[in-house]
Amino acid sequence: MAPRIVSVFGATGVQGSAVLRALLKDGTFTPRAIARNPESEAALRLKARGIEVFEGDSLDKASLVSALRGSEAVFAVTAPIHPIKAEGEGPNEITQGKNMVDAAKKAGVKFFIFSSLPDVTKMSGGKYKNVLHCDQKAVVEEYLQSSGLANASIHLGAFLENYWKFGLLKKTATGFDVAVPNFTATDREAFTWVERDVPPAVLALLNNYTDPSKNISGKSYPIVNATMPYAKLAAMTAEVLGVEVTFTSAPPTGVLPMDEMYAAHAEYSGFYTATPVPNPDLVALGVQFGTIEEFLDMEVKPRFGH
Template sequence: MSFTQSQQTIVVVGATGIQGSGVVRALLSDEYGGPWFVRALTQDPSSGKAQKLLSDYQTTDNRLSLVSGHVYDESSLRSAFTGAYGVFAMTSERYPGKLITEEWELKHEINAGRNIISAAKECCIKHLVFSSLPDTVKASDGQFKRIHHMNNKHSIEQLARKELNGFTSLIPGFFYTNLVWPQYCRLREDGVVQFCMPLPGNQMAQWTDPAHDMGAFSAKIFHLGVEKTKGKAFLALGPRITPEGMAKVFMRVTGKPAVHSPISFEEFGRLSSALVGPAFKEDAIEMMRWAAVAPTDKTCYGAFELEVEQSSEDLGLTASSFEDWLARSGWTGP
């Protein structure tokens, strides 16, 4: 069967970010069942980041194009989505060019999600794959109600399931790339690398390579097709590992001394809010308070039964271990 270019075109929202660029790379590759034509959505196609994306990933047959669009401007999304087969979408707790000072303002992320869903529906997008997160209010039995950046994504997912016929969610764990931030990892004056996330040393968590794993999983979902994947939630989660385990793996791989020595929840929240705004502080604190006590006999931030992990076996893929990510990224500490 032959396909027109529009039937093979995927729009990637957030294409110049870590997740989005990974999805762009995977879709343009033939490694996961492609190749596809890709429209990389960016606020400014002439920006340095957009032009670098084009330079890094353009194919010999020019299957990558840049398209202007903004998740807070639905008309721009409709223009970008018109004629495409599918969309990979993500939303962010950050608001471009603004620090968030009031907690209610974090709902901006849901507005972005609504715009994406509305544009996808109007443009008859056959398959929307969304980078989601679980409902932590439900998972924690109502104990933690202010992890807005997770719950907002879950709300968007629920709306998409209601409004769209061809929808698939993809849920990552903590991002290994977060280790570049001082609330996760830092270099002490004595030369020791300190894994400092405020978790008990023996508390299991699951992590994800946001570029490689989200790219591979998304591309494979699009390849399998909407009929086989619609309505499903796939978990892109690496093997369980403790903070102490991360320090040990890091030492073995890099040869550098490392320990896990947690900072306070308060310091974690303060540092995490620097990029989003002061209203994000309690969100970040509650996320880590929940991660510190989340039941380890469940998966995905303690939100799902272990059997749900088997859904990703349909893709024939396994998310990256910490050692995989260290080898792939070449990261040797802060």
């Protein structure tokens, strides 16, 4: 029987690498990593784990068609090209995403999962119009939904892994501090434990997309573990670590897209208030979400505890 290949973009990032590991462990599908440089250190590490790596550049559609041939499904993540350019000003995430969708169609891919985000300009009625890394993903999601490919999109909140990947949990003389621009102590954020819960959600979509009764295609699936203030997350962290963990409302970064992103997240409680936590659509597909308590115990305590 021919392998059921799932090609993964963003294979060395937080999302893509977690999905690859889950595919490899689950065994139903054969993971294939798509990389600009198949001989990079990160790509060689994937090969050492038994994952095939194909060369494909998201700005070169022809290379993507070759890379995706034989794939049943795709998991795609686009990444900002810095400096971030608006549509029509040069290559951006829209260019990447549309190339991926077009190449997938041409290569005969049957199902396409895209890691997207809401359109913040639309959500805010034009109040926040510079969060291009969100808006551009939303354009790609609309393009995917109109492509004729069976598709699903996942929407993520603030990565809980940012505690260590971006140094959000900073050491102080008495413990730790969580400093976030444009958030007050009562503003709520949607949090996602990416490495724990994105993989089972993706596997659930892959395992069920062929069942018409599941009504998967064309839908967006927020993956959120909890919606709460950063101050509450800090307090829960303090309880687990047994030291003081404070929350600080940090000043703006001075980078407009980032500052508007934080302000929009604060104003709209992380974007996903219309979807109950945990997402009932994913729970119905068998996904069991982790909790903040589990995250703190399993990930934060070993890294930051004494």
